[in-house]
């Protein structure tokens with residue numbers, strides 16, 4: 001089996017005179033969770049829809065699970081799972097009926113009851129979808145996305161409307177799918193979600209990848225200066241340093257023990273991300 005789930009080179013998509021995707025390259029490995037971040041209008045959905053085979057491209061090479069999504073076979077489509085940004089589930093059927101219905105589209109579906117349990121809807125299995133809360137409906141979408149045992153799953157803003165506990169539960173579900181070998185492409189505006197889930201991520205700005213890497217080291221994050229803060233005699237103090245351990249040791253000696261209100265932080269993924277976006281805007 002090839003190591004690569006998705007390979008994109010020089011992807012381009014133009015709407016009228018607006019270049020939405022402008023020479024984008026992407027490599028997503030099998031079995032990894034790959035995050036795509038970017039501001040509104042950056043071209044993320046357009047790119048993902050091209051990868052899913054739902055949108056044509058104007059130029060570039062695209063290989064998804066060994067096929068060109070623009071010419072993909074029915075068999076290929078059954079190997080892909082999609083959780084859409086806007087929920088697709090409507091109508092007056094129950095959760096169980098809905099999931100069973102979608103299972104019929106696939107050659108080797110998972111057990112609908114097992115999937116309903118996996119997304120935490122067992123108690124609602126016989127409830128009508130129309131009567132579910134927003135977060136519960138989203139879980140039905142996820143159930144539909146994974147019922148066909150996809151090798152590659154696209155998740156577009158999957159936890160919008162979830163309460164914090166449901167989000168954590170959903171993250172566990174995504175991790176368990178990835179552990180089982182499913183490759184996952186996650187588009188989200190929640191940086192904590194991408195940080196918690198993604199093995200690697202790409203930041204897309206104006207139709208191009210401007211940074212790529214793992215969440216812990218993206219944009220020099222791991223080697224960025226740490227910020228040591230504490231409460232000094234004259235009020236809150238902050239010191240930026242390459243050697244926080246030394247600073248903390250010196251402070252501990254000075255205070256002869258506990259350092260009041262001590263924190264040591266590195267830039268968050270959000271700090272790095274916002275810095276990248278600003279850099280691109282300034283460069284424009």
Ligand SMILES: Nc1ncnc2c1ncn2[C@@H]1O[C@H](COP(=O)(O)OP(=O)(O)OP(=O)(O)O)[C@@H](O)[C@H]1O
Nearest residue numbers: 015018019020038039040041042043044045046047
């Ligand atoms: N069908 C369309 N016709 C014309 N322009 C479009 C169409 N779809 C998207 N666009 C434009 O292409 C650009 C990229 O849109 P896209 O939806 O891919 O961005 P996005 O990064 O997914 O944004 P968001 O985070 O808001 O979902 C935007 O400027 C958008 O207005």
